[in-house]
Structure formats: C-alpha cells, structure tokens
Amino acid sequence: xxxxxxxxxxxxxxxxxGDIRFEETDIxxxxxGEALVKIKSALTCGSDLKTYKRGHPTxxxxxxVFGHEWAxxxxxxxxxxxxxxxxxxxxAANSVPCFKCYYCKLERYSMCENIVYxxxxxxxxxxxxxxxxxxxxxxxPKHLEYKQAALTEPLACAVHGIDQSNITExxxxxxxGAGPIGLxxxxxxxxxxxxxxxxxxxxxRLKVAEELGADHIVNATxxxxxxxxxxxxxxxxxxxxxxxxxxxxxxxxxxxxxMARKGxxxxxxxxxxxxxxxxxxxxxxxxxxxxxxxxxxxxxxxFRKAFKLMEKGLFDTLKxxxxxxxxxxxxxxxxxxxxxxxxxxxxxx
Numbered sequence: 001x002x003x004x005x006x007x008x009x010x011x012x013x014x015x016x017x018g019d020i021r022f023e024e025t026d027i028x029x030x031x032x033g034e035a036l037v038k039i040k041s042a043l044t045c046g047s048d049l050k051t052y053k054r055g056h057p058t059x060x061x062x063x064x065v066f067g068h069e070w071a072x073x074x075x076x077x078x079x080x081x082x083x084x085x086x087x088x089x090x091x092a093a094n095s096v097p098c099f100k101c102y103y104c105k106l107e108r109y110s111m112c113e114n115i116v117y118x119x120x121x122x123x124x125x126x127x128x129x130x131x132x133x134x135x136x137x138x139x140x141p142k143h144l145e146y147k148q149a150a151l152t153e154p155l156a157c158a159v160h161g162i163d164q165s166n167i168t169e170x171x172x173x174x175x176x177g178a179g180p181i182g183l184x185x186x187x188x189x190x191x192x193x194x195x196x197x198x199x200x201x202x203x204x205r206l207k208v209a210e211e212l213g214a215d216h217i218v219n220a221t222x223x224x225x226x227x228x229x230x231x232x233x234x235x236x237x238x239x240x241x242x243x244x245x246x247x248x249x250x251x252x253x254x255x256x257x258x259m260a261r262k263g264x265x266x267x268x269x270x271x272x273x274x275x276x277x278x279x280x281x282x283x284x285x286x287x288x289x290x291x292x293x294x295x296x297x298x299x300x301x302x303f304r305k306a307f308k309l310m311e312k313g314l315f316d317t318l319k320x321x322x323x324x325x326x327x328x329x330x331x332x333x334x335x336x337x338x339x340x341x342x343x344x345x346x347x348x349x
Contacts, residue, residue, distance in 0.1 A: 003027055003036065003076055003125075010349070011065045011123030012330045017055050022328045025065065028120070033130030035084060035137075036076035037092075041146035042121040042347040043069040043321070044333050045154060046179055046248070047271075052334045054273070059117050067121030067347075068094035071140060071149040075125070083134065091149040092128050093136035093156070093303045094118050109299040110160065122330055124349050136300055138307050147324075147346040148310060148317045155317075156298035156306035158184035162192065163302070164295045165242050166265045169193030174230050174259050175214075177246035177270060178205035180320055180344050185244050185269075187212045187315040197230055197240065202340040208319055227258045234261070245269055250276045262288045269295050321346050 008024040015021060030036045048067055051060050060066045071091040074084055084090070097104050097112035104112050120126045128137055140149045158181055167173060173189045175182050178200035189196045190213035198209035199218040206217040216233050223229040231237045239261035245253050248270030257280060260266050285292070298306075310317055322342030325333045326349075333345035 009124040010327060011120075012067070012327065013063055014051065014055075014060050014066045015062055017053055020052060020066075020331055022330070025123070027125050028127035030076060030078045030127055031130070032079045033081060033133060034078040035074050035081060035090075035128040035133055037070075037072040037090060037126050037128060038075045039070050039072040039121060039124060039126055039349060040089075041071045041150045042067050042123075042327075043147065043150045043154075044330075044337055044345045044347065045069050046181065046337070049334050049337050050248075052331070053338065059119060065120040065123045067123075068117075068119050069150050069153050070121035070126060071146040071152075072126070078130070081133065084137070084139075089140040089146070089149075090128075090137055091140055091152050091307070092118070092132055092138075093153055093298065093300070095297070096129075096132045096136050097299070109301075110297040122327065122347060124327075136303055138304070141311060144310060145318075147321055149307075150346075151310065151317055151320060151344075152303060152307050153298065154180055155184055155310065156302040157181065158188055159306045159309070160298050160302040161185065161244070161267055161269045161295040162188040164293060165189075165244060165267045166291070167192045167194050167242050171195070171241035172197065172234055173242045173244065174199065174240040174256070175209075175244045175246060176200075176252050176256050176259075178202065178209045179246065179340075181269065182244075182246035183208055183212060183320060183343065185246055186214050189242075189244075190214075191309075191314060194242070197233055199226060199230060200340075205340065205343065208343060211319060212315065227255050230259045238262070239264060241265070242267065248272050250278045253278045254280070257284075257290070257292065260288075260290055262290075264288075264290060266290060266292045267295055268292065271296075320344050324348050 097109040098114035101113040173194040197216045198214040243259040244267045245256040
C-alpha cells in the first residue's frame with residue numbers, strides 16, 4: 001500500500017496546557033529503513049496526562065502530535081527493511097538507546113545520553129524511525145488484541161522497576177498509587193510471590209488492584225495516617241520489605257520512605273514535576289540502612305520481557321483498559337484520567 005503524497009490524516013495536536021485540537025495534518029513521510037503504521041489502538045497514559053495538563057519541557061512542542069502507547073498495522077515500508085512486511089501487526093517502543101555512549105557501554109540503556117523518543121500515537125498514522133524499527137518493534141501474535149499489545153511500553157517500564165526492587169517470595173510490598181503503573185506493580189509483585197498492599201484515593205482503582213491480587217488495600221481518604229495504616233498491616237508494625245511509589249507526588253515519595261522496614265528497599269518510580277524536592281530524616285536513612293533508588297523508563301530487554309508476559313497471559317491485561325473512546329474525544333478521556341476515573345482509555349480511529 002502506498003499512501004498518496006498529499007493525503008492528510010486526523011490527529012490530536014498539542015498547542016499548550018489544556019489546549020489540544022482535533023485537526024488534519026500531514027501523514028508522516030518515511031525514508032530508508034522506516035515504516036508507516038496505521039494505528040489501531042492508542043492508549044492514554046499518565047505522562048500524556050501530564051503533557052496535556054502542563055506541557056512537556058522538551059519532547060512535545062506546540063502544534064505537534066503526542067501520545068506514545070500504540071499498536072497497529074504496517075502500511076508502508078522504506079527501502080532496506082528486511083524483517084517486516086506490509087500488513088504486519090506491530091507494536092513499537094517509544095524510544096531507543098544509541099548503544100554507543102558512556103551509559104550504554106555500562107548497559108544502563110535507560111540512561112542513554114542520546115536516547116531518541118518517538119511520539120505521535122494520537123493520530124491515524126505514525127512513523128517508526130529506522131533506529132527503532134529493528135530493535136524495539138515486535139510483531140503481535142493473533143491471540144493478542146491491538147489494545148493489549150499497546151500496553152507493552154508501560155508494562156516494560158514497570159517490569160524494569162520490579163526487577164530493580166529486590167523482591168523475593170514472601171516479601172511484603174507496598175505500592176502507593178493504583179493508576180496504570182501502580183496496578184502493573186501490583187500484578188508483577190504478585191507474580192514474584194509477594195504479599196501486596198495497594199494504596200490509592202480511588203475505590204474504583206483499588207477494586208481493580210484487588211482483582212489483580214492485592215492482599216490488602218488502603219484508601220488514603222479513609223485513614224488518619226496512611227503510613228501507619230500500611231505499617232499496621234506488617235508484623236509488629238515494623239514496615240514493609242519493599243515500598244514502591246507510583247504517583248509522582250513528593251509528599252507520597254516521603255510517605256513511601258517511611259513505610260519501609262529497617263534494611264528495606266524504596267523504589268521511587270513516579271516522576272515528580274521538575275524543581276520539586278523531598279525531605280528525608282538523615283538518622284532514619286542512616287540507622288535503618290535503607291536502600292532508596294529511582295528507576296526510569298525501559299530498555300530493549302524489558303520491552304521484550306514485558307511482551308512475553310502478555311503473550312503467555314500471566315495476568316489479565318484487559319483489566320487495565322476501562323473503555324474505548326474515539327480519537328476526537330481524547331480530551332474527555334484525559335480529563336477522566338485526571339479525575340481518577342478509569343485506568344486507561346483505548347483511543348480508536
């Protein structure tokens with residue numbers, strides 16, 4: 001299939017905080033080694049909500065298409081592409097490392113100094129660049145729906161985070177936040193054999209956490225002290241073995257640290273707004289020998305690992321998708337997410 005040169009596509013363009021417009025724009029043109037994909041599913045995401053609400057400092061400029069979790073069909077291929085064909089059902093990561101810089105040589109690929117990002121999922125078509133296509137693009141098996149495959153990127157981030165959290169079978173794990181990433185952490189911690197405590201402000205989301213296996217839930221609006229409510233669920237109130245933050249609010253970062261037992265691990269996964277800071281009791285950090293770490297993004301290894309988990313059906317991925325909404329209603333879907341209504345919305349063309 002060859003796309004007509006002057007043909008336009010429908011897309012949601014970002015013009016500023018709270019200002020996205022459903023317009024026609026040019027279909028991406030592809031070059032050697034690239035692919036053009038007709039998008040079948042594009043999912044809403046917490047980072048897209050942040051972009052919608054407050055903009056993005058680097059990646060999303062005025063008048064550009066945004067969105068980065070998607071799956072679809074290849075409709076056009078550039079010269080030199082050997083491993084894909086027109087008609088392939090595919091999902092691609094939204095980035096790729098350079099494999100050449102200092103951090104890539106250390107195999108810390110999420111820290112790559114030259115990482116390339118690819119946005120543009122809230123549209124009819126998206127281009128897969130030549131560096132992403134051979135490394136971070138996967139063919140979707142027939143038994144997976146497009147919207148399930150589109151979960152690969154956020155799940156890969158969570159799989160990266162769970163692997164860095166030092167969870168062993170029988171550990172008590174607190175997950176603060178029951179948005180999409182927090183719910184992934186719940187499901188993945190259960191696969192590790194952990195006892196999971198899920199905390200959030202939304203009964204709707206906490207119900208999904210229970211359905212994914214959470215052993216205890218804490219609605220933060222119904223307790224006087226969220227930290228004490230979580231610690232009370234551990235033996236002698238000593239705290240959890242692993243505490244994971246998945247909201248991106250500094251206050252919750254601080255509470256998450258206070259939930260960990262002596263010698264425990266704290267994973268501060270949720271990205272906070274630039275310029276924010278937290279306060280830590282230095283004596284607590286020192287004498288309790290806490291391990292506190294941040295974990296960011298994904299790597300090609302975790303992208304494939306996440307995809308394998310879905311291929312094998314190890315947890316119910318459809319629980320993460322609340323409903324389908326048309327592309328022209330994207331703002332409504334993002335507003336619902338901002339109100340903590342639903343988990344993810346499947347944006348369709």
